[in-house]
Amino acid sequence: GIQVEQSPPDLILQEGANSTLRCNFSDSVNNLQWFHQNPWGQLINLFYIPSGTKQNGRLSATTVATERYSLLYISSSQTTDSGVYFCAVLSGGYQKVTFGTGTKLQVIP
Amino acid sequence: NAGVTQTPKFRVLKTGQSMTLLCAQDMNHEYMYWYRQDPGMGLRLIHYSVGEGTTAKGEVPDGYNVSRLKKQNFLLGLESAAPSQTSVYFCASSRRTDSEGAGELFFGEGSRLTVL
Numbered sequence: 001g002i003q004v005e006q007s008p009p010d011l012i013l014q015e016g017a018n019s020t021l022r023c024n025f026s027d028s029v030n031n032l033q034w035f036h037q038n039p040w041g042q043l044i045n046l047f048y049i050p051s052g053t054k055q056n057g058r059l060s061a062t063t064v065a066t067e068r069y070s071l072l073y074i075s076s077s078q079t080t081d082s083g084v085y086f087c088a089v090l091s092g093g094y095q096k097v098t099f100g101t102g103t104k105l106q107v108i109p
Numbered sequence: 110n111a112g113v114t115q116t117p118k119f120r121v122l123k124t125g126q127s128m129t130l131l132c133a134q135d136m137n138h139e140y141m142y143w144y145r146q147d148p149g150m151g152l153r154l155i156h157y158s159v160g161e162g163t164t165a166k167g168e169v170p171d172g173y174n175v176s177r178l179k180k181q182n183f184l185l186g187l188e189s190a191a192p193s194q195t196s197v198y199f200c201a202s203s204r205r206t207d208s209e210g211a212g213e214l215f216f217g218e219g220s221r222l223t224v225l
Contacts, residue, residue, distance in 0.1 A: 001168070030208065030210045031206075031210060031211065031212070031213075033213060033214060035216075041197065041218075041219055042216075042218055042219075043199065043216040043219075045213065045214075045215065048212075048213040086151060086152070088152075088214065090210055090211050095140060095157065095159050095165075095210065095211050096154060096157060096167065096211075097142065097154070097201075097203075097211055097214055098154070099144075099151040099152040099153075100151060101150075101151050102150075102151050
């Protein structure tokens with residue numbers, strides 16, 4: 001099956017810093033999503049981005065499907081950005097969604 | 110606007126007991142999924158369904174059964190619970206896109222299951 005790898009696995013930022021999270025996948029995909037899992041365990045939809053670039057406030061994402069990667073940018077980080085960030089890709093007959101390994105982000109004041 | 114609702118939120122079982130987790134969505138989505146998440150890990154697909162009356166196996170289906178008798182509900186059953194099934198279970202749903210693929214996934218809040 002498709003392999004989805006995220007980097008870095010762990011990241012500690014000072015509040016106000018910027019960061020880039022990466023998602024690499026081993027095969028062609030039709031769709032890709034980014035999620036934030038907050039410290040309470042809720043999975044929050046950030047971006048649904050099969051290709052191109054999207055922005056939502058301090059967050060933006062870019063997917064280059066032909067090169068099999070996606071990037072999530074977080075600018076001016078806040079403590080509420082802490083948690084785990086997952087990317088998920090659509091594969092296997094276009095109905096099965098596979099999750100990456102996640103990036104654990106801690107933003108310190 | 111409830112979205113995806115899971116019940117129960119918490120459950121403690123003894124080894125060998127059975128139980129059913131219920132997932133309900135009110136978005137008229139065709140596709141539904143059950144995932145499990147273990148500490149420090151990502152989500153692994155247990156089973157999924159592309160429509161009423163149809164189910165398919167994911168990455169880790171052993172020990173679980175599912176049913177999709179109604180479009181809005183997707184049930185996950187454990188016939189004989191084992192400690193290895195202690196986990197947080199997430200249900201998700203998505204619409205079917207024009208190319209028959211899955212659209213954006215929406216998740217429930219999770220169900221924490223402990224098997225003693």
